[in-house]
Amino acid sequence: MTRSAIRPKWVLMLLAIALVAAACGDDDAETTTTAAAAGTTTVTTAGDDGDTATTAAPATTAAAAEPMVLVAAQGSEPDTLDPHLTSAYASFQVLENVYDTLVQPGDDLSMEPALAESWTISADNLTWTFVLRQGVKFHNGREFVADDVVFSFERIIAEGLNGWRFGSVESVTAVDDYTVDVTLTVPSPNLLVSVAGFKGMAIVAKETVEDGTIATNPVGTGPFRFVSQSPDGGIVLEANSDFWRAGEGLPILDGIRFVQIPDAGTKLTALRTGEVDWIDAVPPQDVDGLSSEAGITVGRVPGGDYHYFALNQNRPPFNDVRVRRAIATAINRTEIAEAAQFGAATANQTAIPASNGSWHLDYAPYQSADIAGAQALLDDAGVADLSIDFLVTSDFPETVTQAQVIAAQLAPLGITVNIVDVDFGTWLDMEGNGEFDAFMLSWIGNIDPDDFYYAQHHTGEWANFQGYSNPDVDALLDAARVETDSAARKALYDQAAAMIVDDASYIYLYNPDNINAWSDAVGGYATRGDNAIRFVGTFLQP
C-alpha cells in the first residue's frame, strides 16, 4: 500500500486538522499556548486505551505468568529500519512502536503531545517553539534532549526521504536542552502534520547514525525496544521499562515479534490457526467471511487513502480537457470500487474522503457511466478511435483489476485501453519519464489538504507526472499554503479542489477502508484511520 521509493509513505491523519485549526484560531491572540491543555491531553487522549487497558489486564498477572508476547504478521519485509530512509509500510509497522515524534496523531487523528509537551507560535507565525518532555530516555539509556531534535530534523532535511516536508523551514535550533525553535520562511499552518505526522519524522539517537547501526539496530524513545532481527525469528521487540508513559502502565505487552508472511492467504491461515495473533491486512474478498468467523476480530475504518488515475497532459489528445472529462464521465466509480475492494471502499470524485470532516469537499460533478455525455465530449474534441497505454503494476494488484474494469467501461466509446503491467520499479521509472498515456495508483497517508494537492497538481511540482498546469490552481494552492485562518484556508482549497476535479488532472476513484485482523485474545488494539500500527496499549488475554 506504499508509494515507496521516491514516494514517501506517510501515515495519514484524517481528522487531524483539529489541532492545526486550534492553533490557527488562537493566533489572533498572538501566541497559542497548548501547554495547559497538553498536560491533560497527554493523560486523557493518549492514555485512553492505556487507562482501560491497565485496569482490564493487570500487568502484574502477566508479569507473573510467562512473557506476554504478541506475534504480528506483516505482508512484506522491512527494507531498512532507519525511519528517515525508508518508505516501506512494513518498516513503519515496526518503527511505530520503537520511535516517537515531537507530536503525534491521536486516536481521533488530531495532533497530541508526544516528545514535545507543548508548543507556541510567534505573533508573525514564523517561529514555533516546542517545549520538550524531560526525563525521557533512549533505549540505550541516554537522556533525550533538544539536540536530538535538531539532529534528527537536520538529517531528514539533508538526506531523508521526507526532507521536502520541511520546505518552509529555515532553521531548527536548540534554545536549551528542553526547548526547540523551528523558524519558518513563510507561515505554515500545517507544520505539526508536516514535521510529526508519522514515524518517518522520528527523533533518532545521534550516536546510532554516526556509528551506522540505525538501519539494523534502531534506538528510539518508544514503548518497545528493538532486540533482534533474523530470517527465522522475524523482528523481536521487548517492552521499554523506561518508557515515558511507564507511569500509566504502558506498554502492557512484554514484547512483540513481527513475522513476515508475503502470501495473503497463508497469512490469513496463520491467524486462523493461532500461529500469529495479528495480521496487517486482509484481502478484500475475505473481509466479509472473516468478520463472521468465531475467534477473529476484523478492524475496519474508513481510510484517508485514495485511488486515482491520471492522463498524460503532455501528450495529445489528453491535453484536451474535453477528452479527460469524457473519460471521467464514462467510468463508473462504484463498480470500480466494488470490483477491486469488494465493497470495502467508498467511491469519491475528489481526493479527501467524507470521514475527513474538516477538509472534505462534497463535490461530484461527473455523471456515472454516462456514455452519451462522454461521446458528445469526444465528438466535440474531434477525437475518435482513441487508444490509451495504461500503466499499472502487479505489485499493487488492484491497479490491474481496476484497469481492466476501466477498459470495459470505456469500450462503448470505441476507446482501446492497452494495459501495461510492469513491476513497481519499472513503473516508477516509466512514470518519471512520462512514458504513459495514463497511470494508476493510490496515495496514502494524507491528512492535510496540502498533502493531497500541492505536490500533485501545482505546476512543475515533483509529483505532477501528469503535466497539469493551471495558473489559477497554482495561485490558490500557494495562497492556501500560508493562510493561517482555517476557514479562509478551507475556502481556498475548496476552490482549488473543484478546479482540479473539473480539469480532471487526476480522475479520482475511491477511498479504501483500512483493515487489520486479530485473534480475540488480543485486547487494547484498534485499527486506525492513519494506518499506524500502535501496540502501546495492547495486551493478550489468556
Added chain:
Amino acid sequence: MTVAPSTPMERLPEKPVSRSREIWQTLIANRLAVAGLVVLALLVLMAVLAEVIAPFGINDIDIPNRLTGPSMSHWFGTDDLGRDVLSRVIIASRVSLQVGFIAVGFALAFGVPIGLVAGYYRGKTDSILMRLMDILFSFPAILLAIAILAVLGPGIRNAMVAIGLVYTPIFARITRGSVIVVSEEVYIRAARSLGARDGRIIFRHILPNVLAPIIVQTTLSLAFAILSEAALSFLGLGVQPPNPAWGRMLAEGRNFFQQAPWMGIFPGVAILVTVMSFNFVGDGLRDALDPKQKSVIESRGQSV
C-alpha cells in the same frame, strides 16, 4: 508369439515399407501418442475457432455475478470480475499455442542453421558459435527469459522472442551433434569427392539425416515453451490484461482459491492437458524415429 498374417505388422523383406509410413505406423501403435495427437488436434481447432466457440467476450465484466461456481450458463464459473472462465480458457488457448509454435519456430530457425554450420565446418566457426550457445545455455531457461523480458518489456511478442532465444541453443546442440556423426558417413565423403558444394551437402544429404532428433526435440520443446509462457504469464510478463493467458489466470485464481477454486483449476487443467499431449506425442515420435528404440517397440508390438 504368433502374429496373424493379415495384421499390418507383418513385413515382407522383399517389399520394404517406406520409412515415413513405418514411422507413422509405429507412432499410431502408441496409444498415448494417439491420444495426444487427438487432443492436440482439438486444441488447435479450438484455438482457431476460439472467438466462434467462446460463449462470452474475454472482458465481459459482470460484477454482480462475480465468483459464481460452474453452472449451465457459465460451465467453468466466473472470475473475480464476473467474466466467464470457460471463454477465457478457450481464448487463452490461442495465446499458448501461438507462443509455443512461434517461439519454437524461432528457436528452430536460428538453432538448426547454427548447428548445421558449426557441425559441418568445425574448427573456429564451431568454437565461436557453440561457445555463444553455451553462454545462453548456462542460464536457467526461465531466468534468462525473465531477464530478456526485463530488457524488452512485457508483452506477448517479446515473450515469444525470449522463449525462442532461450531454446535456440538446445536445437543448435542437437543439430551439431548429429551433423558431426553424419558428416563422417561414407555417403557424405562420396558426395564431397564427387564435387558437391557445401550447401548441397548440408541441405540435401546431412539435414534429412539429422531431422529425426530435431523433430522429437521440437515436439518436446513445444511442451516446454507453452509451460514457459504460462510461467511468464503467471509472473505478469506475458500477455497483458485484459487478454487472458492460462498462466495469468492461474495467478489471479490463486488469490481466490478459497472462494472460487474454479478460477485456478480450469486454466491449470488446460496447461496440464496441453503439455502432456505434446509430451506424449514427443515420446511417441522419439520411439518411432529412434533406430535404437525401434527394435524394442517392435518386439513389444510382436508380443502383444
